[in-house]
Structures are given as C-alpha cells and as structure tokens.
Amino acid sequence: MQSSNKEEFSDLGTIDEIEAINKLDLPLTDDFCSMVLENRPLIDVRASVEFLKGSFPTAVNLPLMNDKERHLIGIRYKEQGNASAVQLGKELVEPVKHERVQAWVEFVKQHPNAYLYCFRGGQRSQISQAWLQEVGITIPRLKGGYKAFRAFLMQESEKIIKASNTLIIGGRTGSGKTILLQKLSNSIDLEGLANHRGSSFGNFISAQPAQIDFEDALGFALIKYAEQNHQHIVIEDESRNIGKINIPKPLYDNFRKGKLILLHTPMKERVEITFQEYVSDALKHYKTCYGDESEKMWFNDASQGLERIKKRLGLERYSMITIAFSEAFLEQERTGKLEQHKGWIEILLREYYDPMYDYQIEKSEMPIVFEGSADEVMCYLDSFE
Numbered sequence: 001m002q003s004s005n006k007e008e009f010s011d012l013g014t015i016d017e018i019e020a021i022n023k024l025d026l027p028l029t030d031d032f033c034s035m036v037l038e039n040r041p042l043i044d045v046r047a048s049v050e051f052l053k054g055s056f057p058t059a060v061n062l063p064l065m066n067d068k069e070r071h072l073i074g075i076r077y078k079e080q081g082n083a084s085a086v087q088l089g090k091e092l093v094e095p096v097k098h099e100r101v102q103a104w105v106e107f108v109k110q111h112p113n114a115y116l117y118c119f120r121g122g123q124r125s126q127i128s129q130a131w132l133q134e135v136g137i138t139i140p141r142l143k144g145g146y147k148a149f150r151a152f153l154m155q156e157s158e159k160i161i162k163a164s165n166t167l168i169i170g171g172r173t174g175s176g177k178t179i180l181l182q183k184l185s186n187s188i189d190l191e192g193l194a195n196h197r198g199s200s201f202g203n204f205i206s207a208q209p210a211q212i213d214f215e216d217a218l219g220f221a222l223i224k225y226a227e228q229n230h231q232h233i234v235i236e237d238e239s240r241n242i243g244k245i246n247i248p249k250p251l252y253d254n255f256r257k258g259k260l261i262l263l264h265t266p267m268k269e270r271v272e273i274t275f276q277e278y279v280s281d282a283l284k285h286y287k288t289c290y291g292d293e294s295e296k297m298w299f300n301d302a303s304q305g306l307e308r309i310k311k312r313l314g315l316e317r318y319s320m321i322t323i324a325f326s327e328a329f330l331e332q333e334r335t336g337k338l339e340q341h342k343g344w345i346e347i348l349l350r351e352y353y354d355p356m357y358d359y360q361i362e363k364s365e366m367p368i369v370f371e372g373s374a375d376e377v378m379c380y381l382d383s384f385e
Helices: 015-023 032-037 048-053 067-080 082-110 123-134 145-163 177-181 190-194 211-227 249-255 267-308 315-335 341-363 374-382
Strands: 042-044 059-061 115-117 165-170 232-236 259-263 368-372
Touching: 032 145, 032 211, 042 082, 048 059, 048 067, 067 082, 082 123, 115 123, 115 145, 145 211, 145 249, 165 177, 165 249, 177 232, 177 374, 190 211, 190 232, 259 374, 267 315, 267 341, 315 341, 368 374
Parallel strands: 042 059, 042 115, 165 232, 165 259, 259 368
Antiparallel strands: none
C-alpha cells in the first residue's frame, strides 16, 4: 500500500478487488506530446495537498481521497499496518463514492476528451477509472501518472532549448519588451508564466504559481513552440529569478547562450508605458479586487516596492522619489487625476533603473546583434521567419 512517497496511500481495495480492476483492461496512454498540443483536459485524482505542490496547466483537481482521508489512512498504515489501512480507506471513501464519481462525470460531460491520473498511474487512477466504468464512462489514465508526464516535460524542455537558437530582447525598463514579445508567435513570455513583472514593483495581486507549476507551464510552452518549426525562440532578457520563481539552471544556462537584441525607446514613451502598466492598469485591477480600499492598497504596495530598493537608491534619491510619489497620490485622491505620477516614474527610470541597466549590459557576455526601435526590431525578427 505504501509507495516510495511515504504519504501516498492509494490502495483502497483488497488484493481480489484490485485484481478484478486489472482484468477490466482499462485504457492507458503515454502520448504526452499530443496531450500538450491539444490542451487536453486532465482530471487529477490526487489529494489537494499534492495538487497544490505541482500540477499541469490543463488539469483540474477532483480527488479520490481528500487531504483528511489521505492523512488518516497514512496514520493508520504507520500504526497498524496495511490491512487495517485498507479497511479504513474503504470505510472513509465508500460513503462518498457517489459524490466523487458525480464530480468526475460532470467534468467529463463538459470535456469528453479528458484523461485522468494519480501520482504514478497506479491504484488511485485505476479505481477512479473503474468507478467511472461502472456508470458507463470509459476514460484513459496516464501511464506512469503525474510523475511520468512531468519527467517528459522536463526532458523535452531541455532538449528543445539545447536545439534552439535563442534571441533575447533587452532594453531599459519601460521600453515595451513584453508588448513586443506578445506580438510574436515564436516567443515565450517568462514573466507571464511566472505571473511577475521581474522588478521590485513586479508583483501582481494574484499570487505567483508554485515553482513546479511554472516549470510545467514552461514545458507546455516550449513544446508548442517546437511544433511550429520556427528558426528562433525569442525571450525577454531576464535574471534567473522572476519574483520567487527561478528558471531551472539547465534552461537558463542555455537561454544565456543566445544573442541579444536591444530595444531602444524614447524616455517619454517609456514613462507612458510604465505609467500605464504600474499605475493606470494596476489601479483598475486593485479596484476589481479591493473596491473602495483599492487606492490605499495600491499606494501601500507601491510604497513597499520603493522601500525594497531604498538602500540601492540611496537616501537622497529615495527621499526625492517618495516625496514625489506621495504628492502625486494626494493629487490623485483630491482630483482623481493620475498624470502627476509620471513625474516620479521618470525620476525612478532615469536615476535608478537606467544606470543599473547600463552597467548590466556593459558586463554582459552575450553578443549584441541588433539595436533599434520597436518597428525596427520587429522587421529584424521577421527577416528570420
């Protein structure tokens, strides 16, 4: 009953019952590549605590056992052994069998091409298949389960990156690198996958994904990119850490072997792009989440962003920017107008981000193959396709 993962207790039947399930010859699949390309819906029958540690972009968690049931069965196994744990599993799950099956049925009705899986493709997913078979629904399970599919994604990610020519879009903060990336069919938006804008002010209201979720989503994106047979993969110039997320070292090292394209954007336009993203659009998102408290919540979060770079700014520049920020916020509260925020944004770009970026470019070992405006960069990139 116990797998190599001490907390995975999946055997909810006697030996005779498991043998009967095996005789059903329920369908298996390991066509993982097609699953990615088709965005195939997946039912993850693991407990929620397992799902939250890592899942796939197209998966929904409809567990065979909930966290409490799984925990109790684990304790029983350790204290009284396999037979007692099996009996407890049956006692806990049998009363809610109809409820669990109905949840799967409803999902399959909406997604008739769905597959299901557990951690290793073993008893939990087999039992789930068998219960669905009892109500007339045949659904394949993943061969090797979550573990095998994730291993496939990680292997394919490394293989694709090693075989790809990488072009990296660099440019000063506010240059519109992400805007440019989103116009390309051969780009991977790492910040989008990490749900973070890659700066001290980069947090979104919604949390970043788990590290494993980011890696799985990156695997999906890379496989879809490879299917399109592009000559180059285009990414934004990033540090290895994007907020709390880190790009796996083998992938990051291969990314850094790419060639650098520098996007040049006038200061006025950079201020406008930064203002739109971090002030205007951000306030709309905060309003949706926090209602009447949205402006104060935004002000507090932005203030914390400035606080995080206080030492690097130095006291004089920090004071100058925070005063300008506070005055702009007071104007915002009095009149509802946001334009004054552009003042402190320009100071921050000119006095903090630009010198830091210039230093990073100066010490970068990546060859610069092109520099230009957004239109010029787009024309350059189009010449490869």
